Amino acid sequence: xxxxxxxxxxxxxxxxxxxxxxxxKVNVANRIDVVRDGQQALDxxxxxxxxxxxxxPDLPTVMVLDIGLPRLSGLEVLERLRADPRxxxxxxxxxxxxxxxxDRLKSYLNGANSFVRKPVDFGEFAESVARLGIYWLxxxxxxxxx
Numbered sequence: 001x002x003x004x005x006x007x008x009x010x011x012x013x014x015x016x017x018x019x020x021x022x023x024x025k026v027n028v029a030n031r032i033d034v035v036r037d038g039q040q041a042l043d044x045x046x047x048x049x050x051x052x053x054x055x056x057p058d059l060p061t062v063m064v065l066d067i068g069l070p071r072l073s074g075l076e077v078l079e080r081l082r083a084d085p086r087x088x089x090x091x092x093x094x095x096x097x098x099x100x101x102x103d104r105l106k107s108y109l110n111g112a113n114s115f116v117r118k119p120v121d122f123g124e125f126a127e128s129v130a131r132l133g134i135y136w137l138x139x140x141x142x143x144x145x146x
Contacts, residue, residue, distance in 0.1 A: 007060040022129035038072025062136040082111040
């Protein structure tokens, strides 16, 4: 069985904590790596910079990506991922507080697999994150290795 893990790209410490708590609440025991800006996300995925010696699988099973990130926005990260053959098929879920239709459209145009707004209420937030984890780690069949 293939090792399944999540890359969470989130710059807000409170949203990070809530997301990790929500995964924990539904017993997502998979490894969850966290990076806090767009450049770190690319370094993690391409094993460059501070992640040049990173252990673990080449790519996560799914990346949960915020849009409003420092250094490189989530949309810029997504564009770079889809332009590179190594990450072209990596499942990417946009998890954002943005309710701007342009962000949703740009996310899908740039190849996002899903767009989820962060609910304000913690209970709803936890339920959304739990469903994400269950779907992407247990239900979804990822693309075959290229």
